[in-house]
Amino acid sequence: MAGTAERMAKNQKQVAISEFFEKNKHFLGFDSLTRSLITAVKEAVDNSLDACEEARILPEIRVQINKIDDKKNIIELKTEDNGPGIPKRSIEKVFGQLLFGSRFHAIRQSRGQQGIGITGVVMYSQLTTGRKTHVRSKIATETSAATVDIGLDTRKNKATKTNEGRELWERPDGTLKEHGLEITCRMKAKYQRGRQSVYQYLRMTSIVNPHADITFVDPDGEVHHWPRVTERLPRKVESIKPHPHGIHLGTLQRMCTESTDSRMTSFLYKNFSGVSSRAAKQLLEAAGVLEKAKPKSMKPDQIRALLEAFQGERLLNDKAVKLLNPPTNCLSPIEELLIKKGLSKTIDSRFVTTMTRSPTVSQGNPYQVEVGLIFGDGMAADKPVEVLRFANRVPLMYQQGGCLLTKAIESVDWRQYGMDQAGGRGVPKGPAAILVHLASTNVQFTSEAKEALAENGEVMDEVRKAMLEMGRGLRKHLEKKKKMVKVQEKFELVNDIIPAIAEKSAAILQRPVPDLAGSITRIMGAVIAESTTTWNKETKMVDIAIKLFNYTSRARAYTLLASWPESAGASMENNTTGGRKEATGVWAWKLETLDPGETYTITYALNGLEKGDWTETDVFYRGSQEVIGASKMDEKLLEEIRRQEAREQGEEEESGEEEVSLEDTEENDAPPEIADDQPKPSGQQTLMGFGSDA
Amino acid sequence: MxxxxxxxxxxxxxxxxxxxxxxxxxxxxxxxxxxxxxxxxxxxxxxxxxxxxxxxxxxxxxxxxxxxxxxxxxxxxxxxxxxxxxxxxxxxxxxxxxxxxxxxxxxxxxxxxxxxxxxxxxxxxxxxxxxxxxxxxPEEDGARMIGNITLQERNRRGEWMRINARDDVGDSGYGVPYNVEEEKIELLEHDVKFIMAIETGGMFDRLIENGFDEAYNCALVHLKGQPARSTRRILKRMSEEWDLPVVVFLDGDPWSFRIFASIAYGAIKTAHISEYLATPTATYLGITSDDIEAYDLPSDDLSSRDVDALKAELSDPRFADAWWQEQINMMLELGKKAEQQSLAKYGLDFVTDTYLPEKLNDLGLA
Missing domain, CATH: 1.10.10.10 (Winged helix-like DNA-binding domain superfamily/Winged helix DNA-binding domain)
Structure with a gap:
């Protein structure tokens, strides 16, 4: 009898694992032939990016898809990276264990929160084609690469290894590969183009991973390459301890049972973020638990009481116990400039605005919102804008309509920013793409499919705020563009057409060509500023020329001002007109009186920038008569910028000190130079209207 | 002159x-x-x-x-x-x-x-x-004419050619050149009682085949839709120099009304030269709005563009008289329009044996 029971149990388990996969394939990402392929690519690429990040390697990733049998939809997927590789003895653990990596319990921002990992790919391949997954892995300390075929023993929920071997891993150019991982598998799947495709997934991945170099060879042999646009790796993310506001009863119970601490005070202080030793005492007092109580011997109702104290439902002296926010340095935003570069790399367009909001906390979980908007001629003007959603640098490709990020976009009235939107609701129409990235230690999805973010009022608010600011930037850009077109037309009119009319009419009537000055003054009746911002390939600088034309009948005197990316580290060169600094990023030139018909040109160059960093210069003026092509300097705004600067300078000094003290007390395994070259997220810049148009 | x-x-x-x-x-x-x-x-x-x-x-x-x-x-x-x-x-x-x-x-x-x-x-x-x-x-070519009228045209060599538009032409008639001013064309003599301008080529050919021009002693002019300037100009000259009545036979739709207005009153685009192009004595023969009902003609529903055109005509000073207001309103009420060739419902000869004689009789021309 005992034998039967055991056999039955075994059978049950065997059924359970393959059935588990079968039953849950929709949320494992293997519910359709096209999605299965995307999921497989996603698991492999996410692993590669995570591994490279951890090992501080600039990733080079290559994905190749071959059609093996078109009729039966058999596809071969090969992915290769230059990551650290996996030691031979660990390969089977990484590829063969269905449930699950250690990261499931770590509280930090990681890509791997989604999906069940590469094991799912191994299993799907085996189930659909009966084929094992071929792995080639090379680590730096060994001369040859380890090769092995991995399968799954569904009976034992264990990997099987066959054809183990070693070989020299040569690159196509004959040199030896130092380290990296290559996975080859065959599966029943379908390659498809469009919004939900491997191509789109990799394109989106490259936008939010500007430090990665990604190559994709599609089934037709066409090679798509998204080059690296920055050498800077994302900040190394730290794990943080859970915050009392974000903890659930079950977790708290488990933490208590597993704790080896002898007193509740040290248990709270050590295992939670935001809890000082004083707060720990206050929490226990509010919950009616003794400080010296042993965590292991806590009773269920005591734990419940503690949780209520955590959430401010049990008060101390009529007040909720005050807790510090969890640290937000555990987040790794992409940052404005890099989003800009990422977007510009995949979409050819002129106007890009991006912003990274300051990190904040919702229900004990730190999170940070980043958005980007690219607008221009390269995209369809009569279709809904492309929405690019990301959670922790992972593209979200399905369930767009049900996602918090989409809803935030839809809730903005984009008409006021110059885009088409029926009824002021929904995804706007226009030649644009909108990017939203949520970085968080705990991304909440609507379902296990992990394709749409769940409702959260605070996050929604943050995204909306970011959208509104970007919208203002867009409106400014569109207004400026319209003005520029008008100015260009006026120039064509007085420089080309009027002279031609004068010449032609004189020729027909056989009379002398009349003097044009009077007509031109009457037609223009204005002072006009024209600025050009162009990348100079030879000098590797941005050349800027600002021309001021006086087309009025009187002499005029002005001070011209221009924006420039001073805070991005640019320097001003060859500025022959001199002038002086008005505020950070604002330069001013007081010009001599300009007589009617006269023109003055200011030229300078910006050094220390890359191509595409700075493409538009805002010109302002001080003076009584309006200048077409420039904005009147808003002195109040300028004053505000100066005050803001003074404040920020103060803050920087303070936070600088804090950092030093942190490093003194805690061990920090992130190399300090990486932390140093992270520019501060600068949501304020866009508000002031400077620097965001680059 | x-x-x-x-x-x-x-x-x-x-x-x-x-x-x-x-x-x-x-x-x-x-x-x-x-x-x-x-x-x-x-x-x-x-x-x-x-x-x-x-x-x-x-x-x-x-x-x-x-x-x-x-x-x-x-x-x-x-x-x-x-x-x-x-x-x-x-x-x-x-x-x-x-x-x-x-x-x-x-x-x-x-x-x-x-x-x-x-x-x-x-x-x-x-x-x-x-x-x-x-x-x-202009790009558009002028009209075709058939009938017992004689004119002379100066050809490319600068010589005057005498042409009778019944005896010296084939079935397609005499082609009117783009310039019909006196240096190019002189009207010599005629033996007709009136001139009939016709909108469509099909109807023009029908009347010729049925020998209508000889039976009723008239000249036929094919307008080819909206008539070219030279067509309107030669109608004007024949009407004025020979003192001949001009009757206009068109489809029964809002666009035909406009064609008639450009012939009789002057077109908006060429109002600067209306006195050279318009023939104020021209008469609208048909298809009228009441013909559609009176002859029970096969008809099409008015499109929204047709309706808009009719409404615009109501406020056009050229259609300000009572007869036109009535015709336009009637067509709006009927919601129908009819082509001149819809008369073929009653046979190929109906137009020449019945319809036109009845219409011309009303005008005292038959």
Missing amino acids: MSASHTPEETKIALHEVVTEMYDKIVKGEPPTMTLPVRTKNNIGFDKSLGVYKYGKKRSIRDATSLGSAKQLLRALYVVEFIEEMINTNKSSTLREMYYISESWGLGKFSSQNESNNLAEDLEVVTKCLREDFKLR
């Missing part, structure tokens, strides 16, 4: 006035301008002495303060220069040729054929010359 033409010298002087307006403005230190009448139905009025509709007093000034109108002025100068050249070298060109020639005009280049056609009309309106004076020919 009234003539629309100007001599080359008159034409040049008139064109130079346009150029002088621009030149003088520049000399005065002002933006160059071109002054021209407003060319919409709101600026046409009935000229009692001429019996046709002409442009009123509304003027618009096109000045070079915007890029678009400045370009128009420059184009006008190029066109003036081009016309002078043609006058001097005794050449002519089609409007389409001028459009292509403008390719080499740099900033004065036309961006569409419509633009060049409109500019030619602008210059006509301002100078009161005809485009024939400008040596510009």
Whole structure:
């Protein structure tokens, strides 16, 4: 009898694992032939990016898809990276264990929160084609690469290894590969183009991973390459301890049972973020638990009481116990400039605005919102804008309509920013793409499919705020563009057409060509500023020329001002007109009186920038008569910028000190130079209207 | 004898006035301008002495303060220069040729054929010359005529050719050239009682096959839809010089009403030369709105564009009289329109044996 029971149990388990996969394939990402392929690519690429990040390697990733049998939809997927590789003895653990990596319990921002990992790919391949997954892995300390075929023993929920071997891993150019991982598998799947495709997934991945170099060879042999646009790796993310506001009863119970601490005070202080030793005492007092109580011997109702104290439902002296926010340095935003570069790399367009909001906390979980908007001629003007959603640098490709990020976009009235939107609701129409990235230690999805973010009022608010600011930037850009077109037309009119009319009419009537000055003054009746911002390939600088034309009948005197990316580290060169600094990023030139018909040109160059960093210069003026092509300097705004600067300078000094003290007390395994070259997220810049148009 | 033409010298002087307006403005230190009448139905009025509709007093000034109108002025100068050249070298060109020639005009280049056609009309309106004076020919060809009328036409070799439009032509009739002024065509003699202008080629051919022109002693003119200027001009000349009635036989729809208005009262676009083109004595024969019911003709429903056109006609001064108001309102009420060839419902001879005789009888012409 005992034998039967055991056999039955075994059978049950065997059924359970393959059935588990079968039953849950929709949320494992293997519910359709096209999605299965995307999921497989996603698991492999996410692993590669995570591994490279951890090992501080600039990733080079290559994905190749071959059609093996078109009729039966058999596809071969090969992915290769230059990551650290996996030691031979660990390969089977990484590829063969269905449930699950250690990261499931770590509280930090990681890509791997989604999906069940590469094991799912191994299993799907085996189930659909009966084929094992071929792995080639090379680590730096060994001369040859380890090769092995991995399968799954569904009976034992264990990997099987066959054809183990070693070989020299040569690159196509004959040199030896130092380290990296290559996975080859065959599966029943379908390659498809469009919004939900491997191509789109990799394109989106490259936008939010500007430090990665990604190559994709599609089934037709066409090679798509998204080059690296920055050498800077994302900040190394730290794990943080859970915050009392974000903890659930079950977790708290488990933490208590597993704790080896002898007193509740040290248990709270050590295992939670935001809890000082004083707060720990206050929490226990509010919950009616003794400080010296042993965590292991806590009773269920005591734990419940503690949780209520955590959430401010049990008060101390009529007040909720005050807790510090969890640290937000555990987040790794992409940052404005890099989003800009990422977007510009995949979409050819002129106007890009991006912003990274300051990190904040919702229900004990730190999170940070980043958005980007690219607008221009390269995209369809009569279709809904492309929405690019990301959670922790992972593209979200399905369930767009049900996602918090989409809803935030839809809730903005984009008409006021110059885009088409029926009824002021929904995804706007226009030649644009909108990017939203949520970085968080705990991304909440609507379902296990992990394709749409769940409702959260605070996050929604943050995204909306970011959208509104970007919208203002867009409106400014569109207004400026319209003005520029008008100015260009006026120039064509007085420089080309009027002279031609004068010449032609004189020729027909056989009379002398009349003097044009009077007509031109009457037609223009204005002072006009024209600025050009162009990348100079030879000098590797941005050349800027600002021309001021006086087309009025009187002499005029002005001070011209221009924006420039001073805070991005640019320097001003060859500025022959001199002038002086008005505020950070604002330069001013007081010009001599300009007589009617006269023109003055200011030229300078910006050094220390890359191509595409700075493409538009805002010109302002001080003076009584309006200048077409420039904005009147808003002195109040300028004053505000100066005050803001003074404040920020103060803050920087303070936070600088804090950092030093942190490093003194805690061990920090992130190399300090990486932390140093992270520019501060600068949501304020866009508000002031400077620097965001680059 | 009234003539629309100007001599080359008159034409040049008139064109130079346009150029002088621009030149003088520049000399005065002002933006160059071109002054021209407003060319919409709101600026046409009935000229009692001429019996046709002409442009009123509304003027618009096109000045070079915007890029678009400045370009128009420059184009006008190029066109003036081009016309002078043609006058001097005794050449002519089609409007389409001028459009292509403008390719080499740099900033004065036309961006569409419509633009060049409109500019030619602008210059006509301002100078009161005809485009024939400008040596510009339209693309559309003139009408066909059949009937016992005799005229002479000066051919390319400069010789006068005598042509009888019944005996000297084939079944397609005499082709009316684009220029029908006296230097090109002289009307000699006729033996007809009236002239019938017909909208469609099918109906024109039907009447010829049935021998209608001989049976009823008339001349037939095929309008080819909206009639070309030369067609309207030759109708006008025959009516005036021979004192012949003109009857117009068209489809029964809003667009036919407009064709009739352009023949009888003058077209809005050419109101500056209405007195040369319009035949105020012309009569609308059919298809009328009441014909559709009276003859129970196969009909089509009015489209929304048809309805809009009828409504616009209600406020068009040319259709202001009681008879037209009634016809237009009746068609709106019926919601129907009918083609002239729908008369074939009662057989091929119905139009010549029954319909037209009945209609002409009403007018005292049968």
